[in-house]
Amino acid sequence: MTTKPKAKKYCWRRNRQGADSADARADAISRIRKATQPTEAANDAAPATDIDAIKREGLTGRQLRVARRLAQKNGLAATSDYDAVRLLRKQGIDPFERTNLLDLAAEKARAEDLAKDKIKIQLPQTISDSSQGLPGPELSPAERRNLEIGEIQKDIARRRKRKLFALFARLAAFVLLPTLIVGTYFYRYATPMYASDSAFSILQADGGGASFGGFLAGTQYATAQDSVATQEFLESKDALVRLENDTNFSEIFKQEWIDPIQRLPQDATLEDTYKLFRRMITIGYDPSDGIIRMEVAAPSPEISVELSTLLLSYAEETINGLTELKREDQMRDARAGFELAQDERRRAQEELIELQLQGAVLDPENVLAGLRARINAIEIELQEKELQLAALLDNLRPNQAKVDGVRADIQRLEVVLAELNAEMLDASAGENSLARLSVRIQMAQADLVARDMMLQTAMEQMETTRTEANRKVRYLTVSVNPVASQEPSYPRKFENTILAFLLFAGIYLMISLTASVLREQVSS
Template sequence: MSSATEHAAATDIEAIKREGLTGRQLRLARRVAQTNDLPATSDFDAVRLLRLRGIDPFKRANMLELVVPQGSKTDVATTPSADRSQVAARQPLPQTSPVPAPAGRPSPASADPMSPAERRNREIRSIQLDIARRRRRKMALLGARLGAFVLVPSIIAGYYYYAVATPMYSSQSEFLVLKADSTGASGFGGLLSGTQFATSQDSIAVQAYLQSKEAMRRLDDEAGFRAHFTQDWIDPIQRLDPDASNDDAYSIYKRNVKIGYDPTEGVVRMEVSAAEPAVAAQFSQFLISYAQEKVNHLSEQKRADQVGDAEGALRLAEQQRREAQSQLVKLQQQGAVLDPEGVIASLRSQINTFELQLQQKRLELAALQDNARPNQAKVEGTAADVKRLEFLIRELNERMTDASQGENSLASLSVQIQMAQADLATRDMMLQSALQQVEQTRMEANRQVRYLTTAVEPVPADTPSYPRRFENTILAFLIFSGIYLLCALTASILREQVSS
């Protein structure tokens, strides 16, 4: 009975060996047998004992890396995919020592003419050949992808730059927006008046204007920008269609007109490209003239606003002075006298003079009357003089009373004339101040004038500046390489995420 059992065990082990189990499966079977305390002498014996116990050690085989030896005919249902079986075929299987056969019976290993060492060497050589074959296939696929997505586009780009692209001639120019010297500036504004920071906003405004559609349309109307780039001998990529829209023309304009502002130096650098060197220089001259007109317009508007306000104040002061002078003349004509105060002073002086004469006559009359026998003729004459003086003084007092009282009195008229004269003097001072303000405003406006000076004049080029064949070809190669690398990394990450 013992010999029959051992013979059956050997037969089962040989059948299990022919199944082509992987090393990972055998190790898993040994661990399961150890867990169930089965006395397994080898990995294959562990599989046999587990099957006799009714335990399937490979119930999670679809989640494992299965290796199927090349040339073995096994059930592929235990493998998740053909790729995993090929990867697993490169792994050497663990070999177990043959179970000693009972006495008087030949060993099962004696039926195989090859020794275990030869079998292992053959399997290792087969695995190495398979690895080399797969490596060559992957390298061929990688080369094909690089050629299709990197080399071929780079060659096409290089062919375009070297053989098809129309040479473009560029014209370099530099100009500055400066401010007039301000001798009266002081403080922080005086410190910045002579630097580029005083005109940085104007320079930025000029740069924005030259890069706008308005400048492009004006250049097209005056210099024929669209007509130049619609010529047939220009390559299709750089050529502009005759029926193209303004947006398409503007894209060509931005590509060929490059303007940059350097805030550290305050210089505006402009590069204009065209298919002919003379045309490029002509376009640069036109754009510089547009920039100069723009600078003049910006400073002119500011000066007009300042001077306009000052001149409006001057006109108002002149009108008010004229009204004050007219009022003074009207008051002087109303009283029929030019100087009411002089009239009043004259009346007062006359009254004082006649009062002194009256006093003298009264004293003389008193002296005559003191005589015992006065001269009657002199007394009567002196008395008549006294009466005449009294009558004259009374008339002068009445005139003085009329001049000092009433709405139309000389005193009231004198006060009104004095007020009119004071108002006229005030208007004269305001007019003088307005005149000074106008002069100062004009001087300040002249100091704030911006003007454009050309540091580098545009000159026609002798050799084409674009395209830069070698640099552009290398740049195209780097761009295509970066795109391919980005796509490959993205695809690899997505495959890893899906497989996990």
């Protein structure tokens, strides 16, 4: 497919701007005169039928359009202007011959006259400047190309300027104007706030056990949980409620001279006050050194120092409460075990005393031992008397008086021995016997000894627990006390303005990128 020359569109636009029949005929005649002079010598030779050779002839756009109209007049189906020249030359028609050009111009003039006769003009028409339709000098292809390139560059420059203007307009509307509004507020309308800084830490009592927790004693990790709990308390609504009850915190920020953005409304709820409280109170915990830093902002330096002091006192009470709670938790079990050991020992003592009173003796074992000793003594004496009687009876003529006396002693000893055995039997048999009572007393004594040992162990455990609990006591130490500020700390005008500019610029950039991506997706 052959491409049409670039100069065609430009020449056709300029020809169309110009426009009545007389000018067209004059223009055509002048063009024909210029065009036939170089082609007469070329027609003497064999006409070029190759399209590439025709392109190298340097034909103007007007000559190519004339050739196309002449080919249409002769009924030749040409695919391009150069193809029309080629077909006309193959038919033996010179498209640039004077007679052919004059006929074509005359036919065009007749067509225009017929068109004017058919149109009845009833309204006055504007008359174009005839100087615009005058034929100009022919431009070479290089000049036409440079001219078109210049127009394209100018068009690109105009579009670039329009885009830059639109970009600056959007930046001014969505970035610079909001930044100007924010900066104006910070520099002219924002109420100055005075901040008081304080720092405190939570320490553990000296000393530590041999367990793994003892290795952490004295470091910031031993009190990390308490520090975090204190920070959470100071940032909670509980601290706000206590501060409201003590200083009427909300009324401080309801004063009329405070700017509307930082001022609380007269009917402010607890949630509104809490949001302002979170903005005015800044608390940070550094786990590397275990120090809690607090900054309190207020409309005046005296109020700021007062609020800081109250919050420090609340933190100290919280730490004391947590310490007392931990001590109570640790001592509860030890104290319960000690009290149980005391009750069991008291019960064992009462049981022993009751058993001793039940037998009316202090020591049933000694009673039984005494009975056994007496029985043994009687048995020994009875054996001696029996031996003595046997010795007397061994005589041929024993002394009857001695024999009767010895027999009487033996009988008396047997009676006493029987009584002692009966007493011993009574003491050893039955539910209330001394032997059973002795065994129960021995068991009660052993139980009492065991209860004494358990009571001593419980007492030692309670003392150990008390010592450990005392070692885990937490103390709040204020390292930096709040001091009244002489110059306002807030608002930070320049920093806040720059931050607002970066924020609006980032939002605009995100929206622009999103719109560009969506536009690219839709256009593709």
